[in-house]
Amino acid sequence: MKVKVLSRNPDDYVRETKHDIQRVPRNYDPSLHPFEVSREYTRALNATKLERVFAKPFLASLDGHRDGVNCLAKHTRSLSTLLSGSCDGEVKVWNLTKHECVRTLQAHGGFVRGMVVRYCGNSFFTIGDDKTIKQWKMEAPGYGEEEEPLNTILGKTVFTGLDHHQKSGVFATCGQQVDIWDEQRSTPIRSFTWGVDSFSSVRFNPVETELLGSCASDRSIVLYDMRESTPLKKVIMTMRTNTLCWNPMEAYCFTCANEDYNLYTYDMRHLERPIKVHMDHVSAVLDVDYSPTGQEFVSASFDKTIRIFSKDDGHSREVYHTKRMQHVICIKWSADNKYILSGSDEMNIRLWKANAAEKLGVLAPREREAVNYTQKLKEKFQHHPQIRRIARHRHLPKNIYHQKNELRIMKEARRRKEMNVRKHSKPGSVPVVSEKEKHVVSVVK
């Protein structure tokens, strides 16, 4: 008779210290784990639920302005500094970690129309309704010193938009025409005009730094090269574009915020049709900013919401709103890809998390692993109806909700009508026009 005795090496199952994790011997043979899919499904479901429960994106509100916030500017070198300009000509510098205003200056007579921090981070430029461009030092003046701009340029017309070159001392303004300025000179080194129009914003391409894009009031988007004497190309859309933002990781892509509630992502080489149409807002989109990773962008709208879009998705992945937030005028995505800043009509600047359910601060390695794992699980099971239902649910204010439904119905009606027309007319006489092509009127060379 054979007698078998259990004998195990204690090293295999005893921890060295009590702070170690319990060792769990595992057999990975798949035949021993028949329920792996269902177990993972449950985990994914739980993770999704927890994500929705922990989704608390609103972090802080910075109040202090005495009029609506008209423009925001990120500091190029410091993550914790934010600049904001309001409709009464006041500029405030904020410390984001402390949620407090560190400096206030009366920059202009009317609105502060635009603001940009120089690439070195030592000074910033503002433009206002008083037809001036002012350059200010980033540091606050010492005790007894007066708050004075380093440099003031008097323009002939009102400036409406401003942006600074990525690497050299050149900046661009727009108003009745697009001007390129050297910091050392008081007259523009180049000005572009193409027909009579007034421009609402101008942006330098951060990657291909000599290129610019601007939005004109004649519903067009115009591209420029700083080195050329003429503009490059112009695309005219059905409605006016308010602002545009270049993708910081893709040299030829930009997204523009349109009055027709949509955002359009273009490849600058093919302006005939946008790469993507991003829909979801229920009112005019006023501002757009890319995340520094170039994967997503955030938009601010007149409908009092902020939406986050993936650059390849037609619909938003997130919508932020609060009861007290009015029309959102300007929006910025912080340079570390973690936060979103919005300035709105009711004089407040709000700080949001870019990922609503993300835990802030340093994560322990095991915590990080757990987060990564749950993230992948959610991705894996995202098509399952129960999980999708929970992951996609968002609360919307009543009026926006109804407006959205209304829009949906209108759209559906239009589609149905078009279909009926097509059905009852000669085949081929009513062509199918895709959503992308619908909004582009023409491309002017």
Added chain:
Amino acid sequence: MARVSRKNGNKKKLKGRCSVPLVGLGDQQLLYEEEEDSMDRGEEDIISSEEDEAEHERKRQKLLEGISTLGGKRKRAQGERSEAAVHMSEFSVNTDGGPGKVKLSDLIGIFEKNPAVPAKSRQQLNNLRRVKKSINSPLSKEETEKIQRDMAFQKAASEVSRWDSIITQNQRAKQLLFPLSQEPAGPRPVERLVAGWNVQTPLEQEIFALLSANKQPSTDPILTPAEEASVRAMSLEEAKIRRAELQKARALQSYYEAKARRDRKIKSKKYHKVQTKAKRKEFLKHFEQMVKTDPAAALQELNKMELARMQERMSLKHQNSSKWAKSKAIMAKYNEEARKAMQQQLEMNRQLTQKLVTPLNDDYEQDEGDTGETDLLPHFVNDAVDGRDASNPWMKGKLTEEPTQKQLNDTMTEAAQVVSTVAAEEEELEAEETEEEALLREFDSNRKLHQAQESDIAGGVFLEEMTEDRAAAEDSEVSDCLSEFTIISRGREKSFKDTEEFNCADFTDGSAQLEERLVRIRTVEDLELLHHDPSAEPGHPPTAKDPPSEEKHMGKSKKKKKGIELKEVLTKETNVIKVPLTPTATDSDDPESKLDQRELIKEAFAGDDVISSFLKDKRRHEDEGKPKVIDLTLPGWGEWGGMGLKPPKRKRKQFRVKSAPRPPRKDQHLPSVIISEKRNTSLTLHQVHSLPFPFEDHGQFESCIRSPLGRTWNTERTVKNVTKPRVVTQLGAIISPMAEEELLKNNNRAVAREGS
């Protein structure tokens, strides 16, 4: 003022008037030159007097103006216009083509006759006369601007397209790391640390005081500018590539060295003899060539050989005078080997002292002798005998050296086949050479494999290590399966972009839309209460896919059924075996014990016939599933009805509806199983109804779902690999936009890949 200008105009006209007839006269020009000069002088006089007059006039005008201003109203001076009359101008060309028309030949006719004009310019003018093409009129301003814009746009577009490769690479990458240009790991240079830091604590102060007292530089750069430049010039990846190359070279060198060392240590004289002979042969071959190509060098070599011969003749090295030779000579009487050795030495002496007239013949003879000797004893006999025991499983595992040895043997035999006439020793040599080559080839193949892998990764941020252990292989398998989704999705997106069919944005992205409601979620319970959206409601259950094939299948199975009659087999009585009552302490693994247990159970349930009841149950299920005949006849409809009256047969036939037969049951061939084919509707709520967007077929999706991610089912490494987040950012680091350096880096990488 106006008048003055008019005067000047007059002057011009005068000059013109003078010159026009001159052109017409041509050769008389020279004669009149002097006259003209005098005329000009006269004119100048007139002009000067006129200027004086003008001066007076101006003063008068001023005076008049002054007077007029006194009146209060300022009178604007009327400007007088002066226009050149047509008949006076030399530049105007008459349209009527009259005698006044000036031709090019008229203008340049003079130069032909004028000897002062150089021949070259004359030639040019002649050429000009021949050309009759008129220059196109310039485009309008709008047109030119349009062209300029188009050109500029083309330029900008091509410039921007440089980024194409890097962008597609990033789109496909499994993981993206931000910020893009991360500071190199490792200690930072002192000067950068010290720059923004001032002395605070007393200890620090003391140290700095000491440093400054001893004139030690505190902020001196550790690296010289040149070193810094070199550090900057070489990126981490380049350095890695270079290091790998160096390692390889070093390894090769060490192989050679080891081989040389081994060669040197070989005691076999025969081997060395062969070696030297081979070398000599090689040399001679080389020498023959050299005689043809480079006679001077050949002569030198010849001299060297002659010198060696002379030395040999001078010395007594290979004659029987050395200590060893003497001892051998003593031994020679008794020992065969010693005698042989002596003879060999003498032979050597003879060889060396021979004149180098016919070295080839000699060698040939010797070679023949060698082959005769070695043919008797092929080299592979000497190889270690394969002493492995086939029955012993432990001996089946191969040692690491064995494959190479085997390969060596192989190559050796190959060599033997190819060059059968060459001596075996030389064969060995060659084999060793081939070994070297094989090694190199292996290296090459390895490198190629590695490259292929790299290219497969296609711009992934991380270069995956090539590992051969099983775990890693598993890893890659699993991760492949999981990354399938992302890769597919990206690929599909790309293709979508390319094809661009009819895709309204809202239709293609319908799945991506948020479900925005008026309900706010605060707890997990809220989530449970979320109502389902109608689109997520399950559709109709999928019906049988391909009835024809199924039917065929059924037909076949019917035939089979008759032969097997499984049910009968099962319903047979089980014969009970008497179990001995003695207790047995055996392992549960014993098959006999299992059998016993089964019988025990049978014994316990002897009363109720489980099997037959199961079969009944199954038959009932089958019957339920069978399509039923529906009788729709209405008795009394169209004829008499009542007790004992039946509708006619024709009607009964007409109104009986037979539904189509169901597809065969899944448990048809499984006698001991009942598979319920009723759909559980509560499950469908949790199932995916349609194939999600990036996937192309059900298999892909199912395999993606089937492969688990967690560490309960995977090794640690697999989990790490599989759960890598797509975008990684550094906490508190500013992510700056993509810079030109990235492009350069990418280009360098591509170049390196092509080069290696």
